[in-house]
Amino acid sequence: MMELKEYYALLNVNVVDGYGGYPDANQYVKIRGNNIVEKGPMAEYHRDLEAQELDLKGLFLMPGLIDAHVHLAGGRGSGDYGDTEIMMEPKMVRAMRSVYESQKMLKRGITSARDISWNGLYLKRIFGEGILPGPRIVACGPGLARTGGHCDSYQLTEEYVKEQHFWAVLSDGNDECRKWVRRILREGADQIKFWASGGGNWPTDRITDTHYTPDEMKxxxxxxxxxxxxxxxxxAETRETIRMSVEAGADTIEHGEELDEELAEKMAERGIILVPTLALLVNWYTAVAPIGEDAVKLIRPDAFLYRTIDDKTTAEEGKAYTQQVKDSFRLAREKGVKIALGSDTVYEPATEYGESSLLEFKELIRCGMSVREAIKAATLTAAEALGMSHRIGTVEAGKAADLLIMKKDPTTDADVLYRHENILWTIMNGRLTVDEGRFAF
Ligand SMILES: [Zn+2]
Structure with missing residues (x-):
């Protein structure tokens, strides 16, 4: 197995720096401890006898991939009641499984992830200790959702949901919201997540409804x-909730599939980042919540909302929604909104860890980005969404050495990164972490 010393120089390598360009040929990168200390063309390389030298001729070096939206839920669920099944298992089982989920992502080249779940708060600590290989976790902890909102499984009692939910806490009114933000930060969260609109899982959780007041959001x-x-x-899945979130001061908008020109301009101007989770939304009415009778049974059981019980999503409406997702994304790009890759991987087998991140990478390209732009969305811009661009996301002196050494040029087509066998090494914090698909420690 390859061994990397405390101080080493990677030579003759083609560097994809994270800024969205083509590779710079014939570069060197020096790494000492956790950090990149020097980078430049080989013509300017000065040998340092202390440094271990590795010739990477013909290979490509790029920042590790970053997924700005995952739930390391640790659950197993599928079908109509996936989240409910997950809450039936002990939290400890979910916590342990989330280690496997994180490691699965790391094996696909994802060296950092922003997590929305309780588990992320603790995964962050154990991976930070450097004993177990795992991605860098930027933890939101559980997000804030209103009672009846995006986590409140109606099949269970409110008390049970409060005790067992994995991605959210029920929080209503200014006082509870203030207290929950403080509690979550106390647990070690780096960011705070909330549901401005519903998420489309339960009868009182329609994506078209606004879930918090402007006051609560502020x-x-x-x-x-x-x-x-x-x-x-x-x-925020509606125009109204995107607007309210922007006004309240949110730093990133998740999903955001109903942008208009004014909103896109405002987001671009303020540097608010969009995490469009395209693969999820583009396929919503075909793979996630199929239209027709089943969908009605699934999301609007008889006990709820008689005023809408006869509503059915028609094929036309499903198609119109998919188009809206794509149009909103195109508008964001046109107006120069920063866009970060986020997969919204939530539990297996419905969504597979690692695989879903790379499917999102492909979807960004399918919906109009160049491969180089998608790489930037998965590196520099995702690092910004994590609030970590001072440390990760690009190949520059002073940044952490979270790097992929690729056998092929990742800027040529989406499949190069999609196929994990193209990754020779994954380096994290300067340390060889995955060597040809196997953990190095
Ligand atoms: Zn999510």
Whole structure:
């Protein structure tokens, strides 16, 4: 097995730096301890006898991939009631499984992830200790959802949901929102997440409804921002909730499939990042929540909402929604909104860890980005969404050495990164972590 010393120089390598360009040929990169200390063309390389030298001629070096939206839920669920099944298992089982989920992502080249779940708060610590290989976790902890909102499984009692939910806490009114933000930060969260709109899983969780008042949203954002450097991400699927989140001070918009020109311009101007989770939304009415009778049975059981019980999503409506997702994404790109890769991987087998991140990478390209732009969305811009661009996301002196050594040029087509056998080494914090698909420690 390959061994990397404390101080080493990678020579003759083609560097994809994370800024969205083509590879710079024939470069060297020096790494000492956790960090990149020097980078430049081979013509300027000065040998340092202390440094271990490795000739990477013909290979490509790029920043590790970053997924800005995952739930390391640790559950196993599929079909109509996946989240409910997950809550039936002990938290400890979910916590342990989330290690496997994280490691599965790392094996696909994802060296950092922003997690929305309880598990992320603790995964962050154990991977940070460097004993187990795992990605860098930027933890949101559980997000804030209203009672009846995006986590509140109606099949269970409110008390059970409060005790067992894995991606959210029920929080209503300014006082509870303030308290929950403080509690979550106390547990070690880096960011705060909330659901401005519903998420489409339960009868009282329609994506078309607004879930928090402007006041509650402002409380959440202000409270988080009081602890400097804390970013806020808002799940907002309607024009109204995107607008309210932007006004409240959210730093990233999750999904955001109903942008208009004014909103896109405002987001671009303020540097608010969009995490469009395209693969999920583009396929919503074909793979996630199929239209027709089943969908009605699934999301609107008889006990709920008689006023809408006869509503059925028609094929036309499904198609129109998919088009809206694509149009909103195109508008964001046209207006120069920063876009970060986020897969919304939530539990297996419905969504597979690692695989889903790379499917999102492909979807960004299918919906109009060049491969180089998608790489930037999965490196530099995702690092910004994590609030970590001072440390990760590009290949530059002073940054952490979270790197992929690729056998092929990743900028040529989406399949190069999609196929994990193209990754020779994954280096994290300067340390060889995955060697040809196997963990190096
Ligand atoms: Zn999500």
């Amino acid at each position: 409380t959440i954002c202000n409270e988080a921002h009081m602890i400097k450097g804390t970013m806020v991400c808002s799940h």
